[in-house]
Amino acid sequence: MTATRTPFSDAPAWVHRCATDPELQVAGRDAAVTFAVRSDGARVVVTCDRGRFALGSGTPEFELAATPDAWARFFAPDPQPCHHHFLAMRMRVPGTLVEGDERAYAQHARIVHRVLALGRELLHGPPAPDPDPEIDRSRISERYVTAEVEGSPVDLHVATAGTGTPLLVLHTAGADSRQAHALMSDAALTARHEVIAFDLPATARPAGCRARSGRGR
Secondary structure (H helix, E strand, O other): OOOOOOHHHHHHHHHHHHHOOHHHHHHOOOOEEEEEEEEOOEEEEEEEEOOEEEEOOOOOOEEEEOOHHHHHHHOOOOOOOOOOOHHHHHHHOOOOEEEEOHHHHHHOHHHHHHHHHHHHHHHHOOOOOOOOOOOOHHHOEEEEEEEEEOOEEEEEEEEEEOOOEEEEEOOOOOOOHHHHHHHHOOHHHHOOEEEEEEOOOOOOOHHHEEEOOOOEO
């Protein structure tokens, strides 16, 4: 590919961006690790000491290595599949590997991957936030379905939209089926799938799940 800038040429600025990143300060507040990122002859050593980041001079516990071409594709402003994340590169791009203590890499993966992301931001600025989805609830159907929970019948609030292969969406803890409304408003998705979501027992929405006696459960 055409030569692309990488943060290896400005390691001090790269690490300074890490040192001033609020997300990294939180992720690294209890960490003490030194690691390196390598591209043939170029090598940047990063030290994290309880949330303080600096250029390292000691022996790294592990190194992330890839070819110059792979790193150039990774640090592009809009990386393509297989180069959008180091884990994808490691699985699909020859020459991408972790050398050294694999356990230490796994333990500090959040820190390492954020450092790499900040290298891309150093070159191209932070990514634009995703726009808020436009939610059209006019095509969402809602009803109650009786299910047995711990041996007792319970009315579950169920929402559906679309036709085709069923696609079941489970909401996260503390939320309810409204979390799936953006997916249910996606015309391309609902043209191929019947999107189904329901309120789990003890959901945040009081009316989402109720015992057959009429009392909330």
